[in-house]
Amino acid sequence: MIIAVASGKGGTGKTLVATGLALSLKDNVQFFDCDVEEPNASIFLKPKIEKKEIVYLPKPIVEPSHCTGCGKCAEVCQYNAIAVVKGKVLIFNELCHSCGACSLACPEKAIFEVDSEKGVLEGGRSNDIEFWQGSLKVGEAAPTPLIKALKKKVDNKKTVIIDSSPGTSCPMVEAVKDADFVILVTEPTPFGLNDLTLAIEVVRQLKIPFGVIINRCDKGDEKVELYCQENKIPILIRIPFDRKIAELYSKGIPFVTEKKEYLVKFREMFKLINKELS
Numbered sequence: 001m002i003i004a005v006a007s008g009k010g011g012t013g014k015t016l017v018a019t020g021l022a023l024s025l026k027d028n029v030q031f032f033d034c035d036v037e038e039p040n041a042s043i044f045l046k047p048k049i050e051k052k053e054i055v056y057l058p059k060p061i062v063e064p065s066h067c068t069g070c071g072k073c074a075e076v077c078q079y080n081a082i083a084v085v086k087g088k089v090l091i092f093n094e095l096c097h098s099c100g101a102c103s104l105a106c107p108e109k110a111i112f113e114v115d116s117e118k119g120v121l122e123g124g125r126s127n128d129i130e131f132w133q134g135s136l137k138v139g140e141a142a143p144t145p146l147i148k149a150l151k152k153k154v155d156n157k158k159t160v161i162i163d164s165s166p167g168t169s170c171p172m173v174e175a176v177k178d179a180d181f182v183i184l185v186t187e188p189t190p191f192g193l194n195d196l197t198l199a200i201e202v203v204r205q206l207k208i209p210f211g212v213i214i215n216r217c218d219k220g221d222e223k224v225e226l227y228c229q230e231n232k233i234p235i236l237i238r239i240p241f242d243r244k245i246a247e248l249y250s251k252g253i254p255f256v257t258e259k260k261e262y263l264v265k266f267r268e269m270f271k272l273i274n275k276e277l278s
């Protein structure tokens with residue numbers, strides 16, 4: 001089973017929940033930190049890194065002597081990574097997703113591909129948990145291909161927990177899209193509700209069952225609760241504000257190691273999700 005932990009916005013406690021869930025289940029768990037622009041789950045899980053793999057992806061290059069300036073490459077690029085201006089091809093590597101469409105579409109075979117470094121994948125163990133993370137190369141602006149490469153390490157025989165990128169754009173979609181269930185972490189504030197509704201739209205489009213965890217549930221208003229009630233969205237766990245949790249988080253200590261009642265809550269939630277999916 002693949003469970004993705006996502007949130008419409010950063011700072012809601014997504015990694016707190018993802019690492020807490022992984023530590024509650026332990027056996028046969030694979031953990032993926034797919035927040036490749038800012039991976040931080042390793043701070044809490046403290047894995048022993050055993051493998052490193054540099055990820056290279058193809059980058060298109062144009063041979064000007066073969067190019068007629070027809071513009072077909074720009075037409076097929078879904079990511080606006082190519083423009084043809086006054087017959088000259090401009091490639092914006094930061095936007096390129098290495099999909100290969102431009103080289104296939106070029107009638108003159110003027111586009112060829114060279115390998116370009118996108119980032120690094122690191123794998124290891126945190127006690128019983130198999131840990132993987134991706135780190136995007138500095139200066140790279142398209143995290144999706146690296147997330148795709150990271151998710152190739154998913155072992156479907158294991159319980160897979162994915163710590164997604166925050167937000168609701170391509171990296172979040174790439175991280176959650178093959179999940180069997182998505183946990184959306186939010187907070188009871190107007191911003192929390194706004195970003196939660198956007199994240200819900202995405203998982204509904206992807207047709208993935210989901211539930212909500214409300215973090216700092218006693219520090220805002222009731223609108224998130226009411227919204228979930230009205231829309232029949234299950235609230236899986238409510239985590240009240242607790243200074244101790246904040247202190248542990250700031251020290252890089254997973255809160256479930258000291259607040260052991262949450263180990264039980266996460267295990268019960270996991271059982272509930274299993275039941276829901278079976």
Ligand code: SF4
Nearest residue numbers: 067068070071073106
């Ligand atoms: S499709 Fe090929 S020939 Fe046409 S503009 Fe692009 S690179 Fe040049």
Ligand code: SF4
Nearest residue numbers: 077096097099100102
């Ligand atoms: S490889 Fe894909 S994303 Fe990159 S420039 Fe070509 S068509 Fe666009």
